[in-house]
Amino acid sequence: MFHLGWFLGSGFGIQPGRGTFDGQAWRDWMKPRRYVEMAATLERGGYDFVFIEDTAMIEDTYGGSAAWTLAHGEMAPKNDPLPLVPLMAAGSKHIGIINTMSTIQYAPYTAARLMTTLDHLTDGRAGINVVTSVTHRVAQNFGYDAHLPHDERYGMAAEWMEVVTRLWDSWEPGAVVGDLDTPMYADASKVHTIDHAGKYYKVRGPLNTIPGPQGRPVVGQAGNSVPGRELAATYADTMLAMGHSAEQMKAFREDMHERMIAHGRKPSDIKIMFLVTPMLGESDEHARDREAQRVAATRDPHHIEQILWQLSYISGGTVDFSTFDLDARMPDVLGNGEQSSMRQYVVGNEDKTLREVVTGVRQISDLGLVGSPDTVAAKMGELMDEVGGDGFLLYQPRALNARTLSEYADGLSPALRRRGLIRDGFDDVPFRDNLLAF
Ligand SMILES: Cc1cc2nc3c(=O)[nH]c(=O)nc-3n(C[C@H](O)[C@H](O)[C@H](O)COP(=O)(O)O)c2cc1C
Structure with a gap:
């Protein structure tokens, strides 16, 4: 079996679509209903998670102005995805929700606290996609004149993740006693400062809230460069990967597994999800x-x-x-x-x-997945046999509407299930346990 995830590549913004069945995304993109329905639809299709992109700026590189961006609603406007997470969780039961957080937008303490809060609010279905932000324009909204050079950003991200992780671990297991008679709500000997003083951050800790159901929310990572892979090998439970052939996908996975071992982790601790846009039809x-x-x-x-x-x-x-x-x-x-x-x-x-x-040229391939649900399901199975796992992150960059989502969740997923290739339901356990179940 392999895993499925969905990449919401336009985040909490205007969803792409100019076609006949695309609805009126330009008008109602900010209404929660479509995202709540999206989570429920994907859960029905056995998707382990939905992965929400985010970027905090109005892009103005092309043509040296924001005119094209704003004329087309491309990447802007965009709302903050975090408040959407509990709403999507309330309309579903098992699907994990991974929201993006940039290391230059959030102080590590704020990020750790927000993610723990979301883990409580979603009953253990929260995940974070750690990104370093792509452009100067984001950096300029957060106190920088320009963004740091690519590799240095990852150095900063590594320290950021270290601090966030230590904050999540600042309450030992058993720290919450919950006895108000003694009284001992929590045992102070099990709640620790972290006293971090590094190159970029100085954080005392401990976190001022108790660990969520997952302790550490699920960690995702999207960058595929060498420093991106290193960050993922150290911390991530899941990672987006780009591959245009079974050989490339296999090589990427093997490279990641070597890095995981070098960091003292097991290869099975990470689920590598290959971005793909299959094209489905009634027939081939x-x-x-x-x-x-x-x-x-x-x-x-x-x-x-x-x-x-x-x-x-x-x-x-x-x-x-x-x-x-x-x-x-x-x-x-x-x-x-x-x-x-x-x-x-x-x-x-x-x-x-x-x-x-x-x-x-396509950044995200269809990997030859063009055909009826049955044909595509068979090819997905063959690809995973060749690559060895772990799953696909489906993405529809041009026409994200209820009809397209249903093609994947109600057309493709049943065909995959008939072959025993994807889950046929979820265990009643937190997100990470479902993700790492096979
Ligand atoms: C599929 C994909 C999704 C990404 N999503 C986001 C995002 O939501 N927000 C963001 O700031 N960066 C995003 N990124 C950027 C990466 O997380 C990373 O910071 C960037 O790609 C630079 O790393 P790289 O050179 O390792 O690819 C994404 C990248 C990819 C390939």
Whole structure:
């Protein structure tokens, strides 16, 4: 068996979609109902978690202004995802909810306390996606003139995670006695300061709330660069990974397992979830038609601009892709943002034109998963057999609506279940226990 997760790539913002069945996301994106329904739908489909992206800025790299961003509602407006977490949990029973937190947006104490609070409010279904933030624009909203260089950000993130973890552990097991007659609500000998004084943070502790049902909420990580992998190998229970073939996926997983062992952890302590956008249809032919339409749409001027905009963002705001000639060679830049994402476009495509790259290259692959639910389920099983695990993080970057979600949860999941490939229900245990159950 393998795991399924869902990547809500636009966070608590306007969900992408300009199609016939996309509803009116531009108008009602901030209403909780669609997210509550999303969690319930995905839970029905056996998804272990939904993973909510977040970024706190209005992007203005492309064309040197925020005009394109605001005209299209791309990444902005965006609400803070944290208050959404208990609402999604209240409308579901088992699915884990992972919200993104950036190490430059939250002091470690605030983050540890908020995540523990969410773990209580969700009865043990909270998870954190630790990110370092991609652009200068985020850093500039939090007291920096510019963001730190890529690798230094991860150094800061490693210290941040160390502090957060120690705060979560600042109450020993058994510290809460709950006896108000003695009185001993909590045993002071089991509640400890952490007295951390490092390069970036100084934190005394202990945390001023009792551990949540999971003790440490589930930790996720998304960066695939070497320092990103190291951070995940040290702390993460789950990780997003990008792969365009079974070989790449297998190599990535093996690399992570070696790193886990080097950090004194077992490879089975992490679930590596490969980002994928399958294309489903009523039949294989129908799915192939839809895929052909998707490919044709990549030549649409709006799509081209959207990818140029995205490249400008993931470069960390360091490269304005509106300034290049579309028919000249793909610029050889990795920028200072999502380096592993930039690699998907740049590395190996040096001989292509920028137009060929933006119309032909996908950051997130379909891994050949195009067909009827039955066909796609069979291929997913074959891929996991080859790779060895641990699961897929499904993502629909263009048309996220109730109909699409139902295709995955009510079409694909039953086909996977018929093959015994995914869970057929959940144990009544906290999120981490479900995630690490197999
Ligand atoms: C699929 C994916 C999702 C991500 N989600 C977020 C996010 O929600 N917020 C954010 O600030 N960064 C996000 N990131 C950025 C990463 O967490 C990481 O900080 C960045 O990619 C730089 O790391 P890298 O060079 O290791 O890829 C995401 C990256 C990827 C690939």
